[in-house]
Amino acid sequence: xxxxxxxxxxxxxxxxxxxxxxxxxxxxxxxxxxxxxxxxxxxxxxxxxxxxxxxxxxxxxxxxxxxxxxxxxxxxxxxxxxxxxxxxxxxxxxxxxxxxxxxxxxxxxxxxxxxxxxxxxxxxxxxxxxxxxxxxxxxxxxxxxxxxxxxxxxxxxxxxxxxxxxxxxxxxxxxxxxxxxxxxxxxxxxxxxxxxxxxxxxxxxxxxxxxxxxxxxxxxxxxxxxxxxxxxxxxxxxxxxxxxxxxxxxxxxxxxxxxxxxxxxxxxxxxxxxxxxxxxxxxxxxxxxxxxxxxxxxxxxxxxxxxxxxxxxxxxxxxxxxxxxxxxxxxxxxxxxxxxxxxxxxxxxxxxxxxxxxxxxxxxxxxxxxxxxxxxxxxxx
Amino acid sequence: xxxxxxxxxxxxxxxxxxxxxxxxxxxxxxxxxxxxxxxxxxxxxxxxxxxxxxxxxxxxxxxxxxxxxxxxxxxxxxxxxxxxxxxxxxxxxxxxxxxxxxxxxxxxxxxxxxxxxxxxxxxxxxxxxxxxxxxxxxxxxxxxxxxxxxxxxxxxxxxxxxxxxxxxxxxxxxxxxxxxxxxxxxxxxxxxxxxxxxxxxxxxxxxxxxxxxxxxxxxxxxxxxxxxxxxxxxxxxxxxxxxxxxxxxxxxxxxxxxxxxxxxxxxxxxxxxxxxxxxxxxxxxxxxxxxxxxxxxxxxxxxxxxxxxxxxxxxxxxxxxxxxxxxxxxxxxxxxxxxxxxxxxxxxxxxxxxxxxxxxxxxxxxxxxxxxxxxxxxxxx
Numbered sequence: 124x125x126x127x128x129x130x131x132x133x134x135x136x137x138x139x140x141x142x143x144x145x146x147x148x149x150x151x152x153x154x155x156x157x158x159x160x161x162x163x164x165x166x167x168x169x170x171x172x173x174x175x176x177x178x179x180x181x182x183x184x185x186x187x188x189x190x191x192x193x194x195x196x197x198x199x200x201x202x203x204x205x206x207x208x209x210x211x212x213x214x215x216x217x218x219x220x221x222x223x224x225x226x227x228x229x230x231x232x233x234x235x236x237x238x239x240x241x242x243x244x245x246x247x248x249x250x251x252x253x254x255x256x257x258x259x260x261x262x263x264x265x266x267x268x269x270x271x272x273x274x275x276x277x278x279x280x281x282x283x284x285x286x287x288x289x290x291x292x293x294x295x296x297x298x299x300x301x302x303x304x305x306x307x308x309x310x311x312x313x314x315x316x317x318x319x320x321x322x323x324x325x326x327x328x329x330x331x332x333x334x335x336x337x338x339x340x341x342x343x344x345x346x347x348x349x350x351x352x353x354x355x356x357x358x359x360x361x362x363x364x365x366x367x368x369x370x371x372x373x374x375x376x377x378x379x380x381x382x383x384x385x386x387x388x389x390x391x392x393x394x395x396x397x398x399x400x401x402x403x404x405x406x407x408x409x410x411x412x413x414x415x416x417x418x419x420x421x422x423x424x425x426x427x428x429x430x431x432x433x434x435x436x437x438x439x440x441x442x443x444x445x446x447x448x449x450x451x452x453x454x455x456x457x458x459x460x461x462x463x464x465x466x467x468x469x470x471x472x473x474x475x476x477x478x479x480x481x482x483x484x485x486x487x488x489x490x491x492x493x494x495x496x497x498x499x500x501x502x503x504x
Numbered sequence: 505x506x507x508x509x510x511x512x513x514x515x516x517x518x519x520x521x522x523x524x525x526x527x528x529x530x531x532x533x534x535x536x537x538x539x540x541x542x543x544x545x546x547x548x549x550x551x552x553x554x555x556x557x558x559x560x561x562x563x564x565x566x567x568x569x570x571x572x573x574x575x576x577x578x579x580x581x582x583x584x585x586x587x588x589x590x591x592x593x594x595x596x597x598x599x600x601x602x603x604x605x606x607x608x609x610x611x612x613x614x615x616x617x618x619x620x621x622x623x624x625x626x627x628x629x630x631x632x633x634x635x636x637x638x639x640x641x642x643x644x645x646x647x648x649x650x651x652x653x654x655x656x657x658x659x660x661x662x663x664x665x666x667x668x669x670x671x672x673x674x675x676x677x678x679x680x681x682x683x684x685x686x687x688x689x690x691x692x693x694x695x696x697x698x699x700x701x702x703x704x705x706x707x708x709x710x711x712x713x714x715x716x717x718x719x720x721x722x723x724x725x726x727x728x729x730x731x732x733x734x735x736x737x738x739x740x741x742x743x744x745x746x747x748x749x750x751x752x753x754x755x756x757x758x759x760x761x762x763x764x765x766x767x768x769x770x771x772x773x774x775x776x777x778x779x780x781x782x783x784x785x786x787x788x789x790x791x792x793x794x795x796x797x798x799x800x801x802x803x804x805x806x807x808x809x810x811x812x813x814x815x816x817x818x819x820x821x822x823x824x825x826x827x828x829x830x831x832x833x834x835x836x837x838x839x840x841x842x843x844x845x846x847x848x849x850x851x852x853x854x855x856x857x858x859x860x861x862x863x864x865x866x867x868x869x870x871x872x873x874x875x876x877x878x879x880x881x882x883x884x885x
Contacts, residue, residue: 147528158714337741
């Protein structure tokens, strides 16, 4: 199976030997202290590391602003718990991250999709949605958006925050793979343009490193953070302390930056391979985003195209893709699909795109052909 | 500070060197596989280990029956989420575990305390409560109950399950430190007497080993387990895989049993030291439970005694205890306090009980003395 569906880093990139060494050293240094309950808000050195990295990305943050959670899934869950009451409305980019969609719904939210353009969430559409809907918050991925791979430039970010400020609406910024940039210039997170304490920023090690240790973080204004911490305590008391210690040490030693340098090169090559193969093998009427980072890109079929049918045909030929309907709040998205370029090596990516191209051609040809019922003969012309 | 308040194992007992070795070996053996998302329901070998241990304790369980969670706190949270609707009633032992109390309330339950006797939850009172209250479930710790340290004998367990079956009420069995027995004969968990699929059993490594890895488990009938798993996915996707692998290996190598043998001896000595000191230093009108295991015992003051006042006086003299009001659902419990006998060595336990004895005497003497307002002079007789 050539897997172009899941947006999870390739296990062959996991720095397991280096991490083993770090865990070994940390457990030796800390002894029994590593095996106790950690501080509820998180291990101090890890909060420091995250504050420093976030500050370097353009949004000044103090360690106290950081709440450590068990992966960004727990972050989403805590935010849903705190913010959403039955029947509240929530805005999301359309398309958006499917797990987040699920969580907002689990807490009873009415989820309203806001259309994107080639630069991410559209300010015009965002403004219009806010006039139509009294929303609790907007959930947005400004950098290498999942599933589209699109990023907002700086003016767009300022504009989105200006609109949010005027409407006094919360902003949940999912910053899940902002460190995975392969080209272009880094842009600060929305939190950098937040003058009114409206942004809750969510981060995770799962995408830039590996998911197994289940550590993520929330950066939020004090009052919100304190209430999230109360909920975190009720959920699981604390995030695994040895995991936090290991990640802090991994960062302090420069291992994370060395790892990122390596995977950025690798991912850049895979992205290039995928885009080249798409240019070669896809029909011209398929449009594709060309992300500067992240893990996924987004394809749009011409009118009448149906990604669910393509998914089925592709799976028969040993290929998995993610159909667009997974990512829309309203059953939309049949003409779209998401491709992950990080889960397979370049050769298998090329092979996969070649197969997919032929599947798409077959599909579109069938669509164009006049439909016949079974048993019916071709009409004479 | 002599800490007799918290019921957490003493960090000096944590087998940190052995665990470090195990983690090291597991990460070397599993490589990148250890750092991926684990299977949603839990790592197979760990589920197997837990099923085997539970079966050996008298309740036959298959690995498939086990759902791994991030500590028993997450177990309680998932159960609350699944089972409790706003305004539902829930029965608990009075007194009960304070974190559980909080969670049931967080989900909007009306929590009703059922009195205990010297053998644990009283069947008569349980039956009466079920006739008064249409309860969703009863939350019960049959073995070394927290805070009292009391255990139900086998006939009592059968009787409680018979009543639960007749009333068709769910049973949440918190089995948190059943492996910490220092005297008497082991009794199977309530799950062993469950013929109708009513029991959800909760377990954890936090008490018998250490809390830092945040791993616990739920054993539940299939339908309930599947719904809990869905919720677990929404909460945090999966429990840390390297933590699960390390614990499985720790058990498979016999390290857990060796550790338990060690702490059982240690705890038994501390319990004896505490009971002896209580006999020596406490006034005779204080009654005390004499547990066969676990971490805590329960003290009851004579009429007019107030554990909150004793707590205040004790803290001034460098001693912490847990006042009874923490453990009752209805503001009751002023005449009681909980003592943990696992957090300090025998000498400090003796010293602590000596101080506490003198604090209690002072407190009771004051209570007996006629009360005077400030500035008031003693009445002439």
